[in-house]
Amino acid sequence: MKDYYEVLAVEKTADGESIKKAYRKLAMQYHPDRNPGDKAAEDRFKEATEAYEVLRDTEKRALYDRYGHAGVKRGASAPGGGGGFGGFGFEDALNIFMRDFGGGGFEDLFGQRRGRGGVQKGKDLQIKVPITLLEVATGVRKTILIRTLDPCDTCKATGSADEGGVQTCATCQGAGQVRTVQRSVFGQFVSASACPTCRGEGKTIKNPCRSCNGDGRQRGESTVAVDIPAGVSSDNYLTLRGAGNAGPRGGPRGDVLAVIEVEDDARFQREGSDLLFELPVSFSQAALGGDVTIPTVYGDEKVKVAAGSQSGEVITLRGKGLPHLGGGGRGDQYVRLNVWTPTELSAEQEELFRRLAQLEGPVPGARRTKGLWDRVKDAFAA
Numbered sequence: 001m002k003d004y005y006e007v008l009a010v011e012k013t014a015d016g017e018s019i020k021k022a023y024r025k026l027a028m029q030y031h032p033d034r035n036p037g038d039k040a041a042e043d044r045f046k047e048a049t050e051a052y053e054v055l056r057d058t059e060k061r062a063l064y065d066r067y068g069h070a071g072v073k074r075g076a077s078a079p080g081g082g083g084g085f086g087g088f089g090f091e092d093a094l095n096i097f098m099r100d101f102g103g104g105g106f107e108d109l110f111g112q113r114r115g116r117g118g119v120q121k122g123k124d125l126q127i128k129v130p131i132t133l134l135e136v137a138t139g140v141r142k143t144i145l146i147r148t149l150d151p152c153d154t155c156k157a158t159g160s161a162d163e164g165g166v167q168t169c170a171t172c173q174g175a176g177q178v179r180t181v182q183r184s185v186f187g188q189f190v191s192a193s194a195c196p197t198c199r200g201e202g203k204t205i206k207n208p209c210r211s212c213n214g215d216g217r218q219r220g221e222s223t224v225a226v227d228i229p230a231g232v233s234s235d236n237y238l239t240l241r242g243a244g245n246a247g248p249r250g251g252p253r254g255d256v257l258a259v260i261e262v263e264d265d266a267r268f269q270r271e272g273s274d275l276l277f278e279l280p281v282s283f284s285q286a287a288l289g290g291d292v293t294i295p296t297v298y299g300d301e302k303v304k305v306a307a308g309s310q311s312g313e314v315i316t317l318r319g320k321g322l323p324h325l326g327g328g329g330r331g332d333q334y335v336r337l338n339v340w341t342p343t344e345l346s347a348e349q350e351e352l353f354r355r356l357a358q359l360e361g362p363v364p365g366a367r368r369t370k371g372l373w374d375r376v377k378d379a380f381a382a
Contacts, residue, residue, distance in 0.1 A: 001069050002047065004050075004051035004054055004055055004064060005051075005055070007047055007048055007051040008022040008023055008026065008048065008051050008052065008055065009022060010022045010055075012065070014055075016056060019052065019055050019056055020052070020056065020100070023048055023049070023051070023052035023056075024101060026044070026045075026048040027045060027048055027049065027052075027097050027101070030042070030044040030045040030048065031045055031097070032045060032094075045093060045097075046093045049092075049093035049096050049097060050093070052096070053096055054072050059233070059272050060072050092239070095124070095239055095255065095257060098124065099126070099237070099257060119201075119247060119249075119250065119251045119252070120201070120247045120248050120251045121247045121251055121252050121253075121254055122149065122244055122245035122246045122247040122248075122251055122252065122253045122254040123244065123245050123254050124244045124245075124254040124255045124256065124257060125146060125148065125243075125244045125245060125254065125255075125256045125257070126256075126257045126259060127144055127146055127256060127257070127258055127259070128259050128261050129142050129144060129226055129228065129258050129259065129260055129261065130261045130262075130263055131228060131232075131260060131261070131262055131263065132262075132263050132265070133262065133263070133265040133268065133270070133297055133322075134297055135228070136230065136231065136232055136233075136262055136297075136322055137230060137297040137298065137322055137323065138230055139227075139228060139229050139230035140228050141225055141226065141227050141228070142225070142226045142228060143223050143224070143225050143226075144223065144224055144225075144226060144258070145221060145222075145223050146221070146222060146223070146224055146243075146256065147219065147220070147221055148219075148220055148221070148222055148244065148245050148246070149217040149218070149219060149220070149245040149246055150217060150218060150219075150220035150222075150246055151216065151217060151218075151246050151250070152209060152211055152212040152215070152216050152217055152218045153211075153218070154209055154210075154211035154212065155209035155211065155212065155216060157216040157217070157246070157249060157250045158205075158209070158216060158249060158250065159205050159208060159209055159212065159214040159215060159216035159248070159249040160205045160206070160207060160208065160209060160214070161207045161208060161209045161210060162206070162207050165205055165206050165207050166203050166204075166205055166249075167203065167204055167205075167206065168202065168203060168204075169195060169197055169198035169201070169202050169203055169204050170197070170204075171195050171196070171197040171198065172195035172197070172198060172202060174202040174203070175195070175202060176194065176195055176198065176200040176201055176202040177192045177193065177194060177195060177200065178192070178193060178194075178195050178196070179191070179192050180192075180193070201248075201249070203249075214249075215248050215249070216246075216248050216249035216250060216251075217245075217246050217248060222243075224240055224243050224256060224258075226238060226240070226258045228260065229325065229326075230322070230323040230325075231273065231322055231323040231324055231325035231326070232260050232262070232325060233260070233262060233325075234260060234261050234262045235259065235260065236259075236260045236325075237257050237258055237259040237260060238257075238258045238260075239255050239256070239257055239258075240255060240256040240257075240258060241255050242254075242255065243255060243256040244256050267295055268297075268333075270322070272331060273321050273322045273323065273324050273325075273330065273331030274321045274322075274331040274332050274333070274334065275296075275297070275320070275321045275322065275331070275332075275333045275334070276333075276334045276336060277294055277295070277296075277333060277334070277335050277336070278336055278338055279292065279294055279303075279305075279315075279335050279336065279337055279338065280338050280339075280340040281305060281309070281337055281338070281339055281340060282339075282340055282342075283339065283340075283341075285305055286305070286308070286309045286310070286311070286337065286339045287307065287308065288307055289304070289305050289306050289307030289308070289309065290304075290305055291303070291304055291305075292304075292305055294335060296317065296320045296333055297320075297322065298320065301317060301320065303315050303317070303335055305337065309337050309339075310337070310339070311337060311338055311339035312336065312337065312338075313336070313337045314334050314335065314336050314337070315334070315335040315337070316332055316333075316334055316335075317332060317333040317334075317335065318332050319331075319332065320332060320333035321333050
């Protein structure tokens, strides 16, 4: 398997914008709409898209830089066939390209995209699926209402008010294209363009259906079920095959891209599969120690604050973080102690602090408190 940086021809220090530009150049060169029937171009398109999908994501890129391909296989978020997060297929590559560069569909880049016989596939839909951090921890099924273009009931999706009213286009003889021959001093040039009579469909309708104006579709609503696995992050997405808009006049349905949006939880900071909780403790708690109840995404948990704890110290709760996407256990939850200094004191509290100040010895020299993730790295390095 080739190195992803070599696939995109970028340096390992390349920023996100450089990676995106490099991918777009390759994708435009090897896109199947520009290379019909070329298996080698199709493989290059898929290869470039897979590299881009890893290197564009900060977390996946860090895993790849550290562990190579094995590091990203465990948590790959490419949408697999049937709506999963496993494997990376050719359809996934097309969807990723459309998501970041295609706008409403591939026709924006390469002209109207049609199947065989001039049949046009319906456009894909993109929906946002908000979930909570608790749902990230457990996985969840969401039922979403979507507005779609559905086959017209009146004309049975033909677009014609009369049975048998769909006829082969007399201009292009059903090809959907017309060819123009131009002669010049350099020779003869032949160009092909969509038929102006049937607009590339190869068929015409004499008496259009009044319900759909000959389009063969009408507006409707439907619900889709989205099974979201545990461990997802914002901007991960699943592909729901054949759940999008119907194509004009009997064309197949497009897909639905369900993009995940993880809602912020004010209690935690998230770093991949790990969580950070800031625990305020009083002077007396830090000095004397004791048990404190804190929240986790799985419920409340008791932690022991050691006597003499300092502000910035970290307590680690193993396995209390979020699941790794694709399986393989959970991350950790880190509890950082913040010694709280009261801003207002009662007369009794002030008197007690003055007596304590008289009893205290010299204050130890100030020491630099490392950041949480620096401390975690030090712990693993030890």
